[in-house]
Amino acid sequence: xxxxxxxxxxxxxxxxxxxxxxxxxxxxxxxxxxxxxxxxxxxxxxxxxxxxxxxxxxxxxxxxxxxxxxxxxxxxxxxxxxxxxxxxxxxxxxxxxxxxxxxxxxxxxxxxxxxxxxxxxxxxxxxxxxxxxxxxxxxxxxxxxxxxxxxxxxxxxxxxxxxxxxxxxxxxxxxxxxxxxxxxxxxxxxxxxxxxxxxxxxxxxxxxxxxxxxxxxxxxxxxxxxxxxxxxxxxxxxxxxx
Amino acid sequence: xxxxxxxxxxxxxxxxxxxxxxxxxxxxxxxxxxxxxxxxxxxxxxxxxxxxxxxxxxxxxxxxxxxxxxxxxxxxxxxxxxxxxxxxxxxxxxxxxxxxxxxxxxxxxxxxxxxxxxxxxxxxxxxxxxxxxxxxxxxxxxxxxxxxxxxxxxxxxxxxxxxxxxxxxxxxxxxxxxxxxxxxxxxxxxxxxxxxxxxxxxxxxxxxxxxxxxxxxxxxxxxxxxxxxxxxxxxxxxxxxxxxxxxxxxxxxxxxxxxxxxxxxxxxxxxxxxxxxxxxxxxxxxxxxxxxxxx
Amino acid sequence: xxxxxxxxxxxxxxxxxxxxxxxxxxxxxxxxxxxxxxxxxxxxxxxxxxxxxxxxxxxxxxxxxxxxxxxxxxxxxxxxxxxxxxxxxxxxxxxxxxxxxxxxxxxxxxxxxxxxxxxxxxxxxxxxxxxxxxxxxxxxxxxxxxxxxxxxxxxxxxxxxxxxxxxxxxxxxxxxxxxxxxxxxxxxxxxxxxxxxxxx
Numbered sequence: 150x151x152x153x154x155x156x157x158x159x160x161x162x163x164x165x166x167x168x169x170x171x172x173x174x175x176x177x178x179x180x181x182x183x184x185x186x187x188x189x190x191x192x193x194x195x196x197x198x199x200x201x202x203x204x205x206x207x208x209x210x211x212x213x214x215x216x217x218x219x220x221x222x223x224x225x226x227x228x229x230x231x232x233x234x235x236x237x238x239x240x241x242x243x244x245x246x247x248x249x250x251x252x253x254x255x256x257x258x259x260x261x262x263x264x265x266x267x268x269x270x271x272x273x274x275x276x277x278x279x280x281x282x283x284x285x286x287x288x289x290x291x292x293x294x295x296x297x298x299x300x301x302x303x304x305x306x307x308x309x310x311x312x313x314x315x316x317x318x319x320x321x322x323x324x325x326x327x328x329x330x331x332x333x334x335x336x337x338x339x340x341x342x343x344x345x346x347x348x349x350x351x352x353x354x355x356x357x358x359x360x361x362x363x364x365x366x367x368x369x370x371x372x373x374x375x376x377x378x379x380x381x382x383x384x385x386x387x388x389x390x391x
Numbered sequence: 392x393x394x395x396x397x398x399x400x401x402x403x404x405x406x407x408x409x410x411x412x413x414x415x416x417x418x419x420x421x422x423x424x425x426x427x428x429x430x431x432x433x434x435x436x437x438x439x440x441x442x443x444x445x446x447x448x449x450x451x452x453x454x455x456x457x458x459x460x461x462x463x464x465x466x467x468x469x470x471x472x473x474x475x476x477x478x479x480x481x482x483x484x485x486x487x488x489x490x491x492x493x494x495x496x497x498x499x500x501x502x503x504x505x506x507x508x509x510x511x512x513x514x515x516x517x518x519x520x521x522x523x524x525x526x527x528x529x530x531x532x533x534x535x536x537x538x539x540x541x542x543x544x545x546x547x548x549x550x551x552x553x554x555x556x557x558x559x560x561x562x563x564x565x566x567x568x569x570x571x572x573x574x575x576x577x578x579x580x581x582x583x584x585x586x587x588x589x590x591x592x593x594x595x596x597x598x599x600x601x602x603x604x605x606x607x608x609x610x611x612x613x614x615x616x617x618x619x620x621x622x623x624x625x626x627x628x629x630x631x632x633x634x635x636x637x638x639x640x641x642x643x644x645x646x647x648x649x650x651x652x653x654x655x656x657x658x659x660x661x662x663x664x665x666x667x668x669x670x671x672x673x674x675x676x677x678x679x680x681x682x683x684x685x686x
Numbered sequence: 687x688x689x690x691x692x693x694x695x696x697x698x699x700x701x702x703x704x705x706x707x708x709x710x711x712x713x714x715x716x717x718x719x720x721x722x723x724x725x726x727x728x729x730x731x732x733x734x735x736x737x738x739x740x741x742x743x744x745x746x747x748x749x750x751x752x753x754x755x756x757x758x759x760x761x762x763x764x765x766x767x768x769x770x771x772x773x774x775x776x777x778x779x780x781x782x783x784x785x786x787x788x789x790x791x792x793x794x795x796x797x798x799x800x801x802x803x804x805x806x807x808x809x810x811x812x813x814x815x816x817x818x819x820x821x822x823x824x825x826x827x828x829x830x831x832x833x834x835x836x837x838x839x840x841x842x843x844x845x846x847x848x849x850x851x852x853x854x855x856x857x858x859x860x861x862x863x864x865x866x867x868x869x870x871x872x873x874x875x876x877x878x879x880x881x882x883x884x885x886x
Contacts, residue, residue: 160853187860194804195828201710223696334515337534341551341569368676479842509844527844545846
C-alpha cells in the first residue's frame with residue numbers, strides 16, 4: 150500500500166480500525182503516522198468543544214410573538230413565559246404515554262447491554278432453569294422464562310441489578326403494544342425477536358462455561374445490537390399503526 | 392303525448408340511475424390509483440423513498456436527466472407525498488386510516504433514475520429491486536427481500552427477515568440481518584461485510600486484490616466459492632460448527648506466520664490461496680463454513 | 687413525539703418545550719457557521735420559524751432533530767449564498783468531488799506535528815476559516831456527534847459524500863492549524879529579536 154492509498158482508506162473509513170494492509174504501511178511510514186496522529190488529535194479536541202450554546206431569551210420571546218401573530222400558536226399559554234419546569238408534575242406525567250415509555254425502554258436496552266457486558270466476567274452466573282442448562286448448545290433454546298433474579302457478585306456478595314430482567318421487562322412492555330395488531334409486519338418482527346432472543350440465550354449459556362471466549366462475546370454484542378434495533382423497528386411499526 | 396311523457400320520464404330515471412351507478416363504481420370496483428411524476432435533475436440526484444405501507448419498490452436507470460416516479464396505490468387509504476428540492480427527491484407513502492387492512496395499504500413504486508444516483512429506500516414487506524444504478528445506496532426492509540443487479544457504490548442493506556440477492560455488483564457492500572440470507576453472485580466488490588444471525592451466506596465470485604471480506608453467520612451456513620485466479624488469506628472459524636474445506640489442494644497453510652489462537656474452542660482453518668493479496672474472514676457461531684473452488 | 691403532536695395542534699407550551707430541547711444545539715451550529723452572535727440569532731430564529739410553520743407536515747419518518755438540523759443547515763447556507771461568499775467552495779463541498787477538489791497532502795513532505803498543540807482556541811479559530819460545506823459536516827459529525835447517515839439526510843447528500851467531505855475538512859483543519867503554529871512561532875521569533883535589538 151502507498152501513502153495515497155492509505156489516504157483513500159482514511160477518506161472512506163475515517164479513523165475506524167484500519168485494515169491490515171493499512172496498518173502494515175503505517176508501521177513503516179512516519180509521514181503517514183504523523184498525519185493519522187494529527188487527525189486523531191483534531192477529532193479528540195473537537196469532542197471537547199461544547200456542542201451547545203445558550204441563546205439569548207429575547208429570541209424565544211420574539212419567535213413566540215411571530216408565531217402567535219401568524220396563528221401558528223393557537224392557544225395562549227396560561228402563564229406568560231411558561232417554561233418546562235413550571236408545567237408541573239401532572240403535565241410531565243402526561244408525557245409518559247406508552248410510546249414515550251417504549252422510546253426510553255429501547256434506550257435502556259442499549260445502556261443496560263453496555264453495563265451487562267462490561268460486568269460479565271466478574272459476576273457469577275444467575276440461576277437458570279435445568280431444562281435450559283441441559284439443552285445442547287446447537288439446538289433451539291427458548292428464551293429464558295425464569296423470573297428476573299438478583300445476581301450476587303462473587304467478590305463482595307453484594308446484590309447487583311439483573312440486566313436480563315430489565316431487558317425482559319422492556320420487551321414485555323413493547324410486546325403489549327402489538328398484541329392487538331396482527332399485521333404481517335408485526336408477525337415478522339415478533340418472529341425475529343424470538344429468533345434473536347434464542348440466539349442471545351445460546352451465547353450467554355456458552356459464555357457461562359467459557360467466559361473468556363471473545364468470539365462468542367462478539368456474537369452476543371452483535372445480537373444485543375440487533376435486538377435494540379429490532380425493538381426500535383417494533384416501536385416505529387407500533388407508532389405508524391397506532 | 393302522455394305516452395311520450397312516460398317514455399321521457401323512464402329514460403330520465405334510467406339515466407339518473409346510471410349516473411348514480413357511475414359515481415358509486417370507484418368504491419365498488421376498488422380500482423387502484425396510478426400516479427406519475429417527472430422531475431428534471433442536473434447533478435447526481437438523491438432519491439429518498441420511504442414506503443411505510445406495504446408494496447414493491449423498483450428502481451432502474453436510464454439515459455435521461457430525469458427522475459420519473461410512478462406509483463400504483465391500492466386504495467384511497469394511502470397518502471403519497473413527493474417533493475423535489477434541488478436534486479433531492481423525497482417520496483413517502485403512509486397509511487391514512489389506522490384501522491386499514493394490510494391489503495388496503497399497499498403502494499407499488501417504479502422509479503427511473505439517471506445512472507449516477509444515490510438511493511435511500513425503505514419498505515416493510517415488499518421487494519426492493521435496483522438495477523444498473525451507480526451510487527451510494529442505503530436499503531432497508533423488515534420482511535421484504537432486496538434484489539440488486541449490476542449496481543455499484545457503497546451499498547448498505549439492512550433487513551430483519553428479508554433476503555439479499557446481489558448479482559454482478561461492484562464497490563462496497565454491508566449487509567446486516569437477523570434471519571435474512573445473502574447471496575452474492577459474480578461480484579466485483581472490494582469490501583464486503585455480511586452479518587446475519589440465522590440466515591445463510593453464499594459468496595460465489597472473485598476476491599479483488601487488497602479487498603477485505605468479512606462474513607459472519609450466527610447459526611447459518613457460510614459458503615464461499617472461489618476461482619483458480621483468486622489470491623487471498625483465509626481465516627475461517629466456527630465456534631460450535633464445522634469448517635468444511637473442499638478445496639484443500641488450493642488452500643495452503645498460513646504463509647504469513649500469523650499466530651493461531653489454537654487454544655480457543657471451535658474449528659478453524661487458516662490458510663492462503665495464491666499470494667494472499669485479499670483478506671477473507673469467515674465466521675459462524677454454530678453453523679457450518681464451507682469452502683469450495685469453482686470449476 | 688407527544689410534544690410534536692401537541693405542537694401540530696398549536697399548543698404554545700409544546701412549541702416552547704421543543705425550542706428548549708433543541709435550541710441550544712441549533713444556536714451552537716449557527717454560531718459556528720457564521721461566527722458572530724447577531725447573525726446566529728437571526729438564523730436560529732429563521733430556522734425555528736420555518737420549522738414551526740411546517741410542523742404539520744412532519745410525519746416522523748426521520749428523527750425530529752434531524753429534520754430540524756436539515757432546516758437549519760438550509761437556512762444557513764441560503765444566507766451564506768446571499769452574502770456572495772465564493773460559491774466555488776459551497777458547490778465543491780456539496781457536489782460529488784472531482785479528482786482535483788479538496789485539500790491535497792504532499793506525500794512524503796516533512797509535516798509539522800500537531801499533537802499537543804491542538805487547543806480549543808486554535809481549533810475554533812480554524813473551524814471558522816473552513817469553507818461552509820466542510821464546516822457543516824465537521825461540526826455536525828465531530829462536534830455534535832451526528833452519524834454519517836444522519837448528516838447525509840440533513841445535507842441531502844450521500845453517506846459516501848459525507849465521509850469524503852469530513853476527511854477533507856479534517857485535512858484542511860490540519861493545514862490551518864499548522865499555519866497557526868508557524869505563525870505563532872514566527873511571532874515569537876520576531877518578539878525575541880525585537881527584545882535583543884532593544885537590549886543592544
